[in-house]
Amino acid sequence: MKRHLRSSAERVAGLLVVLFSLVAAVGTAACGSSTAPPSSAAPSSSPSAAPAAAVERLDTEGAKMFSRSAERLELPYREYRCAGSLSLADATDRVAAFERNVPEGSELVLMDATTGRTRCALARATYRGSPGYWIGGVRLSDGWIAWEEVGPGDDLIEQVPWRLYAARLDRASLVVGKPRLVASALNTEGKRPLFDLSGSRLAWVTTAWAKGGKAASSRLTVFDLISRQRRVLYRSYGVLETVGCRRGEVIVSEVLQQDSPASRFTVLDIDTGRRLAAFDAGNEHPLSHWPAWRDGWLAWAPFPSAEATFPLLYLRDGEGRVFSEGGLAVDPCFVGGYLFFRTQSSGASAAGDTAELRALRLADMTSLVLVATSIDDGWWRSAIGAPELEHAFIACRDNTLTSTSRREWQTRIRVYRVP
Numbered sequence: 001m002k003r004h005l006r007s008s009a010e011r012v013a014g015l016l017v018v019l020f021s022l023v024a025a026v027g028t029a030a031c032g033s034s035t036a037p038p039s040s041a042a043p044s045s046s047p048s049a050a051p052a053a054a055v056e057r058l059d060t061e062g063a064k065m066f067s068r069s070a071e072r073l074e075l076p077y078r079e080y081r082c083a084g085s086l087s088l089a090d091a092t093d094r095v096a097a098f099e100r101n102v103p104e105g106s107e108l109v110l111m112d113a114t115t116g117r118t119r120c121a122l123a124r125a126t127y128r129g130s131p132g133y134w135i136g137g138v139r140l141s142d143g144w145i146a147w148e149e150v151g152p153g154d155d156l157i158e159q160v161p162w163r164l165y166a167a168r169l170d171r172a173s174l175v176v177g178k179p180r181l182v183a184s185a186l187n188t189e190g191k192r193p194l195f196d197l198s199g200s201r202l203a204w205v206t207t208a209w210a211k212g213g214k215a216a217s218s219r220l221t222v223f224d225l226i227s228r229q230r231r232v233l234y235r236s237y238g239v240l241e242t243v244g245c246r247r248g249e250v251i252v253s254e255v256l257q258q259d260s261p262a263s264r265f266t267v268l269d270i271d272t273g274r275r276l277a278a279f280d281a282g283n284e285h286p287l288s289h290w291p292a293w294r295d296g297w298l299a300w301a302p303f304p305s306a307e308a309t310f311p312l313l314y315l316r317d318g319e320g321r322v323f324s325e326g327g328l329a330v331d332p333c334f335v336g337g338y339l340f341f342r343t344q345s346s347g348a349s350a351a352g353d354t355a356e357l358r359a360l361r362l363a364d365m366t367s368l369v370l371v372a373t374s375i376d377d378g379w380w381r382s383a384i385g386a387p388e389l390e391h392a393f394i395a396c397r398d399n400t401l402t403s404t405s406r407r408e409w410q411t412r413i414r415v416y417r418v419p
Helices: none
Strands: 002-006 055-057 067-072 077-083 086-091 095-102 105-112 118-122 134-140 144-150 161-170 180-186 194-198 201-209 215-224 230-236 239-246 249-255 263-269 275-280 292-294 297-300 312-316 322-335 338-346 353-361 366-374 392-398 410-417
Touching: 067 322, 077 105, 086 134, 086 392, 086 410, 095 134, 095 410, 105 134, 134 194, 144 194, 180 201, 194 249, 201 239, 215 239, 215 249, 230 239, 230 249, 230 263, 239 292, 292 322, 297 322, 297 338, 322 392, 366 392
Parallel strands: 055 275, 067 366, 194 239
Antiparallel strands: 002 077, 077 410, 086 095, 095 105, 105 118, 134 144, 144 161, 161 180, 194 201, 201 215, 215 230, 239 249, 249 263, 263 275, 292 297, 297 312, 312 322, 322 338, 338 353, 353 366, 392 410
């Protein structure tokens, strides 16, 4: 890997056109019910002395637009180059996890975000019970890593097993310790898991099925990888779609009823299960990808219509005011004093569509360009899922659209320092 130091961002960037897919997580056996209770239920942990936060309805119709600038955000960054096509799976300020596209499927590559040193941590799935397993999603903290392994077959139409693993991560050597099986199931018992890490605590959402292929109930489970304590932190009789951890808090997005896309965001204390905040999104159409949450600020992206393939981005500030990006945008992530996200805009026929990574400066609600490029030339990508970053923002761009052979594939990785 070669290292290059830059003092400012160049005129290159990109953005993946985002197609909606409902994602629900999976888990070990959960009980169903033939009688439908209310749309959501309280956590199973012991009640806290403090009352649970009330549910707030988000008003997007009255949203005020960001101040959208064409100016560049000049952040110092280091750029590294790595062979192959890599996509960023998750990151902290100190370490990043990439999935590298290889003929056999994918392999897990770790990078020290402060030096650019990389190591292939998992070249293949670790389960040897039967052939054909491959590595699915990956999440990490500074001391732990979790990943999913999926059995052979098309999990959208066939019965496929999945296994959720976790292991210690030696950040200095980028070595993954002995895998520990945390949960496993068939996709006919529950969909494949969505999961995240906060320190040593692994959180994942699961959905149990009733007869006829309907979701019976969903649950959020937290497993402490040190104490090995497992708790169901939250239950829903809708469908829990996403989960994210940050600073000891968990945010889940929940479709309240299976015949409606209306969604709710619930923020929980990861230790007590107490509801810290809750928001009804007021959406008429499905949401795209993950929300971002930090200290009372919430960003989320609903689709504007049933036919839309790219969503709109909204932001609620700490005082409850709602803002709009005013265009197509997705994948928000709070870092330092900014909200980073991806956008797409249509230009003249000769110019084609433009993809950008942008940063909203929260101090004055001004959106600035980090990097931009034509989609036809490839795009810069950040991690999907609002990773827990404090003062580093990581983006990558491969050359698969412009290279003539697989042997030429290369990925540029940038680590921006964010105040």
